[in-house]
Structures are given as structure tokens and as C-alpha cells.
Amino acid sequence: MKNATRLGWLTLAALTLATPAWAQQQSADARFKQIYETEWAWRNGQAGISNSGEAQPNNARLDTVDAANQQRRLDYWQKVLADLSTIDVKQLSAEDQVNYAVYRAQVQNLLAVQQFKQWQMPFNSDSAFWSDLGYVLNADDLRTPQDFRRYLDRLGQVPAYFDQQIDNMRDGLARGFTVPRAVLDGRDVSIAAVAELKDPTQTSFYKPFQHIPVSVPADQATAMQDEARKVIAGKVIPAYAKLLTFFRNDYVPKARTTLAAEAMPDGKAWYRQQIVEYTTLDLDPGAVHQVGLEQVAKIHAEMVKTMLESGFKGSFPEFLHFLRTDPQFHAKTPDELLMRSAWVAKQVDGQLAKLFGRLPRQRFAIVPVAPDIAPYYTSGRGGANAYLVNTYDLPSRPLYNVAALTLHESAPGHSLQLALAAEQKGQPAFRREGYISAYGEGWGLYSEYLGNEMGIYKTPYERFGYLTYQMWRACRLVVDTGIHHLGWTRQQAIDYLTDNTALSTREIANEVDRYISWPGQALSYELGYLKILELRRKAEQALGPKFDIRHFHDTLLQIGSVPLPVLEQRIDRFIAEGGPEPDFGCDCAKPAAVKAPL
Template identity: 85%
Template sequence: MTWLAAAALTLAAPVWAEANADARFKQIYEQEWAWRNGQSGISTSGEAQPNGSRLDNVDAANQQKRLDYWQKVLTSLDAIDPKQLSAEEQVNYAVYRAQVQNLLAAQQFKQWQMPFNSDSAFWSDLNYVLEGENLRTEKDYRRYLDRLGQVPSYFQQQIANMRDGLARGFTVPRAVLDGRDVSIASVAELKDPTQSSFYKPFEKMPASIAPAQAAKMQEEARQAIAGKVIPAYANLLTFFRDEYVPKARTTLAAEAMPDGKAWYRQQIIEYTTLDLSPDAIHQIGLDQVAKIHAEMVKTMQETGFKGSFADFLHFLRTDPQFYAKTPDELLMRTAWVAKQVDAQLGKEFGRLPRQRFAIVPVSPDIAPYYTSGRGGANSYLVNTYDLPSRPLYNMPALTLHESAPGHSLQLALAAEQKGQPAFRREGYISAYGEGWGLYSEYLGNEMGIYKTPYDRFGYLTYQMWRAARLVVDTGIHHLGWTRQQAIDFMTQNTALSDREIANEVDRYISWPGQALSYELGYLKILELRQKAEQALGSKFDIRHFHDTVLQIGSVPLPVLEQRIDRFIADGGPEPDFGDDCAKPTKAP
């Protein structure tokens, strides 16, 4: 071999190794994603995002198969040297490996034995699983009818799993179970199957389906709902009331459960993507609470209120001027905020998604214990239940977080990035997503959305709410706080209503670690922005920074930090979203 040929081979070797590593990695994640898509109830984040393809088997034997499968996937990933991957695939690897690790950990700790919390549950998520609103063809309706027939078996498997959880003390705490059967009873006690939400897709069927065929399927739906779905819910209701609630654990802390210390630490890693101890997080929370409290006192003084901070909170919670009188008034005030935000988006972002969102009231059957609002790519859910617990001064911050530029904008933009693998487009990492939502509230200051001192106080009370979560979550699950201690801490430090506080504390009790993602994600994004501003000086463009954060998509916080470091090193350029993404908008 000539020296020239040898040199050429030497130069080609790293390129060949990179291509080979990329190909092996891509084969792993494409095969696993295809397999995962055929499973039911699998989520990349622990959020209520069940798979919509079918109701799969969720029994213990199949849960073991999942554990074995993901263990093999992780072993395969460990056989790949990330340094041999291309730059793009190195990012994919970091995201994907963390995703698989969290899925595997959930199986190892047998989280499937506790398939609900005070915020979401397999039985109330079932409408999303069945995707009734997306039925267009006769084939779609046939598949929907088939899945209605699977409900009894699916519920029986979930009941068996929960019995196993009861037997080893791995349950939702008894203290937060009161009233959680309402959403089960709303179906179980129906007399007319056509009044069920499961029948709604059959009320107005597409004209492409022949009338006779449509009538036949409508009758089949009525029979399936009356004969299978309603009895399945009735059976679940009996189990819940007579067996689960009486035998549920009387402790609150995650660390009090079997393998609890290790499980809570894993929950922290999953939801924050950071390896922080509960004590460290608790202290960060206390520091932030003190800082935000000082800002709240200053804003209170700007209103001209004469009295103590506690008096001011009582005033905000009880004065009628701060509350809508009808659900429509709350929804319209929310829509007005959203339209004001629309006028400012071009100043903050170079890319906006094509997808638009609707403002939708929360369903009555879950509203009593549901959070104040929740945003998705195509909808922003607003809770209009118990209007005296929904202060108007909180709506600007809530709307920024849940719709645009928060969740609705971020999720829609992520879905339009066709160049990324599906596990990234459709995945959701709580520290990134919730951190971005909280950062979006912060942007309301720069966008001029907080018009009055009361609006600004609402923003600050939402900031305080998320900082207090760091204290309360670790207090409950690590330091042994009682439910009342958590409620008192929230009551003393935020202007949230009593109902909101009780619902939120119950959520933290039954969903360990998730509440930590908001503040820690927000603080990291804000830190990275300040770092970029200081490093780039006059070259810093806020639109380029925001576009860069959104372009990389939902990633662990250390991966986001690496991306912003590169953004700084490159001089703060406009990121490339790819040809398939939304076209640039022009800032005013």
C-alpha cells in the first residue's frame, strides 16, 4: 500500500466509524420506537400522555417483558461510544438514553402498580387513548368500536396491578383519595349510553359513511358502551371505594414506600434531569421564596394597600373585583390576554408554528380536582369550576405559561420539526417543557402583558408558587412534612385560593418529583440567557436565543446548556429549523 493510500485510509477511518455508529444507533432507536408505539400507557415523561394506537396488555407479565426489552436496549446503547457519533446524533443519543433509562427505572420500581395520581388517571385519560375526536373513516370507527370492547379487560388488568401495589404498600396516599372517584362514577352511574363522552363521535358521523352503515355502528356503540364500558367503570368504582381507599397507605412521603429513597431520587432525576439531592433542592426553594417574597411586598406597596402582607392576601382572595362572575367572563378575559400576547410574539421569536390553539373549558367530571389550566399544541384548557378560586390577576401568567409563548407554542413548533426523530418530536422532558412555561411567564414583563400592580402580583404569586414547590415537594417526600404543613406554607406565601392550594398540594403528594421541574428548569433557562447576553454583548439577539432554545426541542437541561454554549461560541446566530419547519416571521 502506498503512503498516499494509507493516508487516505487513515483520514477515512473516523468518517466511516462515525457513519457506522450513527447507523447502529439509528437502528436501535427506530426499532425501539416502533415497538414502544404499540404499547399502551407508556410515556416519556410520566405525564398523562398515553399511546393512542390501542389498549394494550398492561398485566404483570407484559410489564416484565417491557423491563427486559428496555434493559436490552440500554445494553445496546452502552455498546456505542457516543464520541463516534456525528454531532447531531450525539444530541439524539443524550436525549434518547435518558429517555430509556427513565422508562426502565419506572419498570424496575413497578410504577405501573400505581397507575393514577390526584392529577391524572388511566380511566380519565381513556378518551385521549381512544382519540374519538379524530375519527374520519369507517375504518377509524371500526377500530374505535374494537377498542371500546377492550375496556373491561384493560380495567381488570389495571385493578390487578393496583392490588399488587396495595399488597406491598406502593399506593397513592389515603389522604388525597377523597373525591377522586367522581370521574369514575360519572361514567359508572350513567343510565343512557348516548350521554357518555365515548358516544360523542357517533352523534355526527362523516357523510362519506353510508347512512345504513352509520346507523349500524351507532347501535354497536350504544351496545358496547352499555354492555362493556359502563360495567367496567362500575366494577372499577366498587374496587376503588371498597378496596383501594380503605387499604391505601397512611403515609405521605415517597421515601416511606418500598425502596422509597431510591425511587424519590430517581423521580428527581427524571423530572429535573439534574442529579441534585432533596436537601439541596429544598434550600434552593427557600432562597427563591425569600427573594420573591421581597418583590411581592414591594408590588403590594405599589397598589397603595395599607396593611400587612397576610391582610393583602386575604383581600386578594375575597374581594369580588378580582373574580369573574360567569365562566364565559373568565374565558373571555383569558382570550383577551392571549390576543395581546399575539401582538408581541414577533418581537421575541423569529419562528412561529403554523398550529393554532383553542381555549377550552375543563370537562366538568374532572374540573373539581383539576389544575387551573393546562396547555397543549392545539388547546389551552381553562378551569371554570368554582369561579371564586380563579382570580383574574393570575390569568395573564397562566395564559403565558399554558398557551403562547408557553406550552402551545413550544409543543406545536416541536411537532413541526420533521428533521428530528419521532422520539424527540413527540417526547416531553418536564424540566425543559415546564421550565420553558415558567420562563414564558417571565417574558410577560418584557412583552408588557402585566398591566397593573395586581397583574404583576399575580405573576409573582405564580413565581412564588413554583419556588414553594421545591420546598413543599422535598418537605413532604424527604423531610416528613404533613399535608397541613404543606398547605400552610403555600397559604402563607402565595395568593392562590384555598381550593387551588389544596388541589396542588394533593398533586405534589401523589406525584413525587414532578413539581420540581418548573422552577429548576426556569432558573437554568434564565441563567443561560444571562450568560449569552453577557458573552455576546451587542451581538445578542433575543429572537435568535429563543429560537435556539426552541429549535433543539425537549432535551435534558445539561444538553440545553451545551447547545447555548455552542450558540455563544458561534456568535449568537439564527438557528436552522430545516426546510420542513415554519417559515420565519418578521418582527415589527
């Protein structure tokens, strides 16, 4: 048997040597595809891995997040990474070489999460497993009785899911791996919003049962509504109540008193990994801090110039105080803020054809942020389906920032980029559905820059709002590394943003808490933006009159969410090929030129 096995390997080696290059490429592509398709199915079926390793439908139950399953994930991704290392990247097709670079980085980041046991800290000041539960439950797309039955089953699994998360958080407390105590005040509000309800029909979890399609038989609909009330009252609300007790009595009192990521267990290595994950670059925190200082000085000079153009006669600090306090800069009602956002979005619509050759067919809604999370949520958040606008505490949402915020979060920012990525055909699912912060947030910040070329910033105040948003992202490089590498206090970070930006007091406090509890993520915006701007200047200079801004933007968007070094390689090829229009391979719209009516 051993001789037969040896003979088999010798035969395989001989065949490999005799295999032409195209066949070796096909073999490498096929092997790579097998690896990522198997892992992707496993990743998206985490809750139901069978003994054969075959993924079960992930909408059947909530995820299993206990320590034993976390170890299985670590083991699995270690094996995937080892399998990837057996592939000769040079034998892959050009497209799969890009796929490989994206996918390998993705798996390395997933593995790092397991190695550093980040699952023991399953929330930050921006998001949390309990407030994201509606998304996890997939409650927005229920049509058939089977859909509603699966949703009811998942609701019944909430207590076990929360118990696992609580156990993980206890383990994090035991080793000092927690969200800092300094940013926990008020974070229990979104838990209490469910835990203290008496009527199950008042929870967001019951909403799908208020709009059951008429195609569902009436007797089934009534029965499911009854069951939903029982499950929510008997399982979901008590699970939130148990979490609230643990959060208030155990987690908050025992949370760490330090702020820096580097003060955590294995903190220096963890913070460096956070930088790698969010920027796609292996950068020293000190170097990032210096880039931030340089950008802050540069943008400050532009802000002073714009202040003078506005006619203001006082000092820079006095101008910031004027912007934060004068009633003319504040919406009187939530609807006024929403309508101002919509007006900016429609102005942008009229300019997109000048800058883009391809646009997504999907449209986004403008939606106010939910009341239970609004007090500590950001001013806005954009996705393919919706642009969320925070209408809580209107004096903290100045109107001069609305234009830059809308450009970043809706179009041509996140809503446009994410929708276009989802409509592409031919790319693997891990690329269509993946999100790399340096690319996505860099694009969002670059979209704010495009507001200048679209003529969106019409007054000195709106231009100053744009600059304060630019300054805000540059300050993040200084503040994030200041907190997590240099030992800054929370107040130091607040003071730095207060002195350099026109953000409101509430926005600044919320943002600083976000940086404290989410190390590294804040670095992605400015570094991604600077790279995109650098690549545009490079293409403009190299191509001269052949440079077409629409082709450049389409190329950036066509490749999708990729690490910055991969993006640079793509633009280098774009330049070498003479700046051609890319082939999206999708059913996306090609806009007609905008013409004035007769």
C-alpha cells in the same frame, strides 16, 4: 465452524482498524438509528408485539398492562440500554450525540418505571387511566368506516384493560405502593360520572358517533351507532362500575396512611429517581429544599414591594386575604373568565414577533375543563391544540392570575413550544414527540417572565399575580422535598403555600394533593426556569451587542425538549458561534414585524 467464526471476527477487526473516521461515524450513526427506530416502533406498538419483535399498529387495540407484559418491558429496555452502551458516543455525528443523550435518558427513565413497578400505581390526583381513556382510545380523529370500526373494537376491550389495571393496583396495595389515602377523597367522582350513567349516548365515548362524516354510508353509520350504544352499555359502563366498587371498597380503605415518597418500598431510591426524571439533574433533596428557601425569600421581597405600589395599607397577610376575597378579582361567569384569557392571548400575539424569529403554523383553542374532572383539576393546562381553562368554582380562579397562567399554558408557553416541536423535520420521532418536564415546564415558567418584557402585566395586581405564580413554583421546591424527604404533613404544605402565595384555598389544596401523589414533578418548573434564565444572562454577557433575543429563543426552541445539561451545551455553542439564527428545518412561519395601522 469455530475456526471460520474466529476468522470472521479477525477479518472484521482488521477492517475496523482500517476504516476511516468518517466511515466509523457513519457506522456508529447507523447502529444507533437502528436501535432507536426499532425500540420506538416497539414502544408505540405495545399492544401488539409479534414473536418477531415487530410492532403491530397500536391503534388496533388497547395496551396490555398486566404484570407479565410489564416484565417483558423491563427485559426489553434493559437490552436496549445494554445495546446503547456498545456505541462509542465520540464516533457519532454532532447531531446524533445530542440524540443519544436525549434517548439514553429517556430509556433509563422508562426502565426505572419498570424497576420500581410504578405501573402498580396507575393514577395520581392529577390524572388517571380511566379519565385519560378518551385520549388512549384516539377518539378525536375518526373519518372512515375503518376508523370507527377500530374505535368500536377498542371500546370492547375496556373491561379487560380495566381488569388488568385493577390487578396491578391490588399488587400495589399488597406491598404498600399506593397513592396516599389522604388525597383520595373525591377521586372517584370521575369514575362515577360514567359508572352511574343509564344512557350510553350521554357518555363522551359516544360523541364520535354523533358526528359521523357524511362520506360514511348512512346504513353503515346507523349500524355503527347501534353497536356503539350496545358496547358502551354492555361493556364500558359496567367496567367503570366494577372499577368504582373496587376503588371505594378496596383501594381507598387499604391505601397507605403515609405521605412521603421515601416512606414507600425502596422509597429513598425511588424519590431520587423521580428527581432525576423530572429535573434531569441528580440532586440531593436537601439541596433542592435549600434552593427553594432562597428563592422564596427573594420573591417575597418583590411581592412586598409590589403590594406597596398598589397602595394597600395593611400587612402582607391582610393583602393576601384581600386578594382572595374581594369580588373585584373574580369573574362573574365562566364566559368572563374564558374571554379574559382570550384577551390576554391576543395581546401576546401582537408581541411575539419582537421576541421570536420562528412561530408555529398551528393554532390553539381555548377550552373549558370538562366538568367531571374540574373540581380537582389545575387552573389551566396547555397543549399544542388547546389551552384548557378551569371555570369551576370561579372565586378560586382570581383574575389577577389569568395573565401569568395564559402566558405559561398557551403562547409563548406550552402551546407554542409543543406546536413548534411537532412541526420540525429532521429530528427523530422520540425527540419530536417526547416531553422532558424540566425543559417544557421551565420554558412555561420562563414564558411568564417574558410577560414583563411584553408589557402584559398592566396593573400592580397583575404584577402581583405574576409574582405569586413565581412564588408558587419556588414554594414547590420547599413543599415537594418537605413532604417526600423531610416528613411534612399535608397541613404543613397547605399552610406554607397559604402564607406565601395569593393562590386560592381550592387551588392550594388541589396543588398540595398533586405534589403528594406525584413526587418530583413539581421540582421541574423552578429548576428548569432558573437554568434557562441563567443561560440567557450568560449569552447576553458573552455576546454583548451581538446578542439577539429572537435568535436566543429560537435556539432554545429549535433544539426541542432536552435534558438541562444538553441545553446548556447547546447555548455554549450558540455563544461560541456568535449567536446566529438557527435553522429550524421546518415549515414554520417567520413573523413579519408588527406595525401600527396608517
